[in-house]
Structure formats: C-alpha cells, structure tokens
Amino acid sequence: MIKKIIGFSFITALILTSCNAKKEQNKEEVAVNNGIITPYTAEMAENAVIYEVNIRQFSPEGTFAAVTKEIPNIKKLGVKILWLMPVYPIGEKNRKEGLGSYYSIKDYRGINPEFGSAEDLKKLIEEAHNNGIYVVLDWVANHTAWDHPWIKQHPDWYEKDKNGKLQSPYDWTDVVALDYNNKEMRKQMIADMKYWLDDFKIDGFRCDMAHEVPTDFWEEAKPQLADGKDIFMLGETENTDLLVNAFDVAYGWELHHIMNDIANGKKDVSAIDVYMDSIPKKWQADDYKMIFTSNHDENSWSGSEYERMGDAVETFAALSYALPGIPLIYNGQEEDFKRRLKFFVKDSIDRNPNAKMRGIYEKLGELKMNNLAFNGAKKAASYERLKTSDDKSILAFKRKKNTTEAYFIANLTKDEKSVVVPITGVYKSYMSNTEITLDANTNLKLKPWEYLILVK
Template sequence: MIKKIIGLTLMTILFLTSCKNKKETKSDEVKSEMKEQGIVPFTADMAETSVIYEVNVRQFSPEGTFTAVTKEISNIKKLGVKILWIMPIYPIGEEKRKEGLGSYYSIKDYRGINPEFGNAEDFKKLVDEAHKNGMYVILDWVANRTAWDHSWVKQHPDWYEQNKEGKIHSSKNWADTVMLNFDNEEMRKQMIADMKYWLDDFKVDGFRCDMVNETQIDFWKEVKLQLANGREIFMLGETEKPELLANNAFDAAYGWKLYHIMTDIAKGYKNVSAIDDYMDSIPKKWQADDYKLLFTSNHDENSWKGTEYERMGDAVEIFAVLTYTLPGIPLIYNGQEEDFNRRLKFYGKDSIDRNPNAKMRGVYEKLGELKITNEAFNGAKKAASYERLKTSDDKSILAFRRKKNTTEAYFIANFTKENKEVTVPINGVYKNFMNNEDITFDAMTTLKLKPWEYLILVQKKNKFLKAG
C-alpha cells in the first residue's frame, strides 16, 4: 500500500511539473524567437519612449494587403515608431453587412484572416519584419459584439444578449453586429482563448481593445491576468474610465478629452485655460502611473469627423507637437505623415496618397527622435514631471517644463491666430530642438511668436538614451 501511495505521489509530481514546464516552455519559446528577430519582449518601460502608428491595411496602399504594409516597415520606423497598431484583420460578416466591403469591426471569425488582406503567412511576415525593425505589433480587438454570421450565433445563442422575447439583438450603433453577453462564462473563456491564439501563434505583442466601456471591467482584469501569464503585453483600451487602469486591466487609455479641447482651441471656441484645466484634473482622477494615448486623428475621426486639416487648419503641426511633448504616448494615423488631407472611405476601397514632399513627415521624424532620445519627454508609467510655467499671457501661451533625473526641457507655444509677444520665466542657453539653433533667455527676454508658433527647448549638453 505504501509503495502504491509513493508511486501515485511521484506520478502526480511529475505530471504537475510537466504541465508547469509546458507553460514555461511556451513563454520561453516566444521570448527566444523574438530575440532571434532582434527585439526583446515588450516591457512597460518601453512605452516611455514609444510612438504608436495605426495601420488601416485596406487603405494603407493601392494593394491594400499585408505585403504592402510589410514593404513600408522600414519607412514607418524612420518616424520613431515603436508600436504598430493593426486595425481588425479578421473576416468581415456578410449578413446585414454595411455597404461595399463592410466594416472591419463586424467580425465573423476571431481566428480568421480577411482574404482581402492576404493569408496567415503574409501576416506572420509582417509581424516578423516589424520585430526585426524594433517594433511591437498590437491587434485591434472587438470584444463586445460580433457579426451576425459568426458561428457563435447559431452554436451558442446564449453567448449573446437577448431581449424580452428571448431574441438576440444588434448593437445600438452598429446594425451589422450583435451584442455579446458577458455574464456567460463559457463565452468569456473562448474569447480569451481566441486572443491567446494571436499571441502564441503569430507572436503579436498585445491588443488595442475597441469600445471597452461596453464590457464589464472584471472581464478585462481576467483577460490581462491570463494573457500576461509569464510575459508582458501592451493593452490599449478605447476608454477614459480611470478604473480600467486602476485595476491593471489596461496599460493606457484614450485622451479623448484633450483631443476635443485641441479641436476647440483650433476653432477659436476655447483658449489655453482649457488645457490647464485638463492637466489639473488628471491627478484628481487618475493614478500617478496612468497614461493616455494622445492624437490629432484616428480612423474614426478621419472618416466621420474630418481630417485634422478640416478640424484644425493651420494649427495641425502645433497640436501634433503637443501630443509628443505632454505626458502620454503619441499616435500617428497612417497618412498623417503624408500631409494627407482627405477622408478615407470606411466601407469601401480607398487609399492614401503618398507625398514625397510632405512637410509633416519631417516633423514626425524629428518628433520621433525627440521621444526616443530625450528622457524629459518620457510619457508612460515613469513619465517625466510636468510643470506649468506662468507667462505674461496664460490664455494664449502655453509654457511648461518636463524633467526626469537630470534632464529637463521646455515647451513654449502660441495657441492663437495672432502674433504675440510674451515673457517666460526661463534663464540660460538652450537649443531649439526642431532647428538646432541656440536661444538665450533671461528675465528681460521678450519672445515674439507668430500664430501657432512653438519652441521645444532642450539642454545643450543633453544626455541621450539609446533607442530601442
């Protein structure tokens, strides 16, 4: 009897050890493959210097394919990009489809690939090329709804919300999709398994999650715990709910409020005081290590609200710069680097016009360099400090200092359509980062700033950080 007990105990230990080793092996396998590609697995510290680039595969090129995106990876890298956000790549539902090719956000199969873009091998090559160029890849994930012809609708109708008559129903805003029921534990398990599939089989590094306000917070906590088992992943949530970051479900939230403030200032509806109020509100609502995605455009705004040029006019550049210089992580929506001034079709084929003389490409390249090399503009969990400086005209002029360790930098800008003369409490000799010219400040210095003109001032002997 004793021998049998010992034997059973040993078998149990061996079984548990084997299971543990399998988990460790899978995680170690992912890390090993990434290192072979020339990139280390993602960690939270890497977000400090990150720029995100949103790829709309269908509209990125005339071909509208993964292969076309892969060919441009090296050019995207020149913008200082560290994270590629790929919009939904899954098969699009046909039942109740929107016009044309349909919405990327009406998903028929969470593990499938839209043949319009290519195949699984094509996508793997895209991810591999991004990794070789020091960039991480996050996939767009739509958790709260599926297409009407997703297999779950017939196989598991209880996985969906039902009305009083016991029928599943479309979402309020998207008639081509049907709402999932997050009280169903089996659906949750399958959803997480489908997300894990992309992490394990395609080596993606995280997810941008759509409309997370419409799902339960405890679900996202469960997602992060299970997916990040033995590794770090980057989770970006389309939300401005602090509790989703407080519970460690997401790493970064959206800066929608700042986006609307910038648009209102550009149109003359608000002044710099609105930015001050926004910055003052952050420590009251958010934890010290929370951070946001900052942007002047994205796929929704471009297609439905207008391009940044329509909304911001001559102020496009200064607000792009603001998204890099404030605490946070900046976003470039594909085409912004091309001075692209047209609304992309959402449901049909369209494509960005490439511009070899684009002004904003040079601006974004320079800002990418700033983000990578100057720790005073670290913007994530260990962000550099932000200190508002009082000027002689605080409703028109925004001036602030960013500092981390011994590195400090300044931002001064005229957020009006008029010429301004202003004094700022800065002393010393600094380098204007955008043109490398030296500027001397003292108590008597009066700055003359043109409409929407800005300065980024860095130390002449700045300590540079290694990229990557």
C-alpha cells in the same frame, strides 16, 4: 621560461575570454535588434510612438505585404508600436456598403482574405520585430458579426431583448452584442485572444470600445493573456477603473476635443490647464494616455486634422509628443493627407514625396526616442506648467526626468503674440536647430500657432 609561458597563456586566455564575451554581447545586441530576445516590457513604452495602420486604405494593394514593405519607413518616424486595425474576416450578413466594417468580425481566429494570408501576416509581424517594432492587434470584444459561428452554435452567448431577439448595440446594425454574464463565452474569448499571442507572437492588443465590456472581464483576461510577462494593452476608453488591473494606456479623447476647440477659437489654453490639473485627481500615478490629432474614427467621421485644426495641425502634433503620454500617428498623417478616408469601401491614402509632416514626425520621433524629458508612460518625466505673461494664449511647460530637462512653449492662437516666459539660459531650439537665449526680461515674439521645443 615556464613562468613566462604560464603568464603568456594566462594573458592569452584572458584575451580570448574577453573576445568571446564581446562576441556573445554582439550576438545579444543583434538578437535584441532583431526582436528575438526583447519581449515587450512596460519600460519600452516610455519613449514609444504608435502608428495605426488601416490595412485596406494604407496602399493601393490594401494588403499585409504592402505594409511589410513600408515598415522601414514607418521605423524612421520613431515608431515602436504598430497597431493593426482588425485583420479578421468581415461578416457578410447585414454588411454595410461594399466591403463592410473591419469591426464586424465573422471569425476571431480567421484572416480577412482581402489582406492576404496568415503567412503574410506572420511575415509582417516578423519584419516589424526585426526593426524593433512591437505589434498589437485591434480586438473587438463587445460584439460579433451576425454570421459569426457562435450565433448558431451558442445563441445564449448573446444579449437578447425582452422578446428574445438578438440586439445590435447603438445603430451598428451589422453586429450583435455579446452577453458577458455567460462564463463560457468569456472563456472562449480569452482563448481566442491568447491564440494570437501564442501563434502569431503579437505583443498586445488595442481593445475597441473597452468600456462597453465589463471591467471584471478585462481583469480576468489580462493575467491569462500576459502569463507572467508584460503585454501592451491599449483600451479605447477614458474609464479610470479599466486601468487599475487591466489596461496600461487609455485614449486621450478629452484632450483631443480640447485641442480641436482651441484650434477653432472655442476654447483657450486654460482648458488644457484644467485638464492637466484634473489628471492626478482622477487617475493613478502610473496611468497614461494615448494622445492624437487623428485616428480612424476621427478621420472618417469628423474630418481630417486639417479640417478640424487648420493651421494648428503641426503645433498640436508637436504637443502630442511633448505632453506626458504616448503619441499616435494615423495611417497617412505623415503624408500631409488632407481628406477623409471612406470607411466601408476601398479608398487608399495618397503618397506625397514632398510631405512636410513626414520630416516633422521624424524629428519629433527622434526627440521622443532620445530625450528622457519626454518619457511619457508609467515612469513619465514630470510636467510643470510655467506661468507666462499671457496664460490664456500661451502654453509653456517644463518636462524633467533625472537631470534631463526640456521646455515647450506654444502660441495657441491665430494671432501673433509677444510674451515673457520664466526661463533663463541658453538653449537649442530643437525643431530649427538654432540657439536661443532667454532671461526674465526677454520679450518672446511668437507667430500664430508657433511653438518652440527647447533642449540643452
């Protein structure tokens, strides 16, 4: 009897221990989902999508609160990283047009009252974290507004011309350039960046015109900002030296311009081949790019993706997910938004309940999130160009990681094409959810700008 009791007690203890372990595991899962114990790591970017928020133009209200309400919908797009364009007070001296440029910063630790309060921003960040989305702030280290306090307090922190006058970079007359020979200014710049990491619990930065600031500043700043942890560092640059010890990801400007040129018949697919072949020669193995069909600069100054790419918009959006790298959705692209946003005044995007691209981005986001073959960051899936019967018109490649593989085939012309591709087997055409069988003799007919993503 004693043995039975002891045995029963032992089994009961095991069951209770197991239940408690499951409870603790569930607690951990909840905590992970709520962003409590999942600080950003480099691995998180492998299947990430970035969403760039232009807060002023994101909604009629143009506020943090309006963005916060939309975070569940942004999450449906597969977004893991939310990039907030500058949230700081905008300079008034030499301001451009009515509301001025977000990139003319009056106070690195302040909040633009146009957008709401510091508490409103914290709520936005908290809601993003609760939805498993990391938040990065736009940082402008190259220059400040003319009425930033440093102008009067530390005039020696700024560049001067031969006559001792402060200088604006380029034709940006609303800002004045900082002097990175000044060590005290560097120290304060790093402290101001760290303020947002510590007090607002952001996960990193998108750094404006990163190549205009000395590389050694970013290399000095990165370990102090990270403090032993990973933070996401996106540099607006294609300078390879900035990714050695400072930034994780660079802009894919070169590829972006190639896509525009192909869409307009100025280049063919061979331009992409030359670009892809150049990457291992110029970049480190774990460097990667942010790939985009639009962003705040392109939309306002060069035109919407529809102006620049016409009927090829969806195809190049899909390509931005299929290539190694991290894709970007800019403010309203999911709404089939087809016009340029004004930059210096209020001009909010139009919401479209019947938007085609929302469904496309949601489906591409699922693919990016769940298929290892489309991992694109420091441990990206491999890229193998496939030779077709028409390599100037057809882009075909294979992506593979571990045992997972997938294929991308696209007709990058305005004409219907018939092509043979070296793919054999039965696959699912991911976007249409239909079955497709290919062999060495299959003559694949592709409509203008038609693309296929083939998965097992």
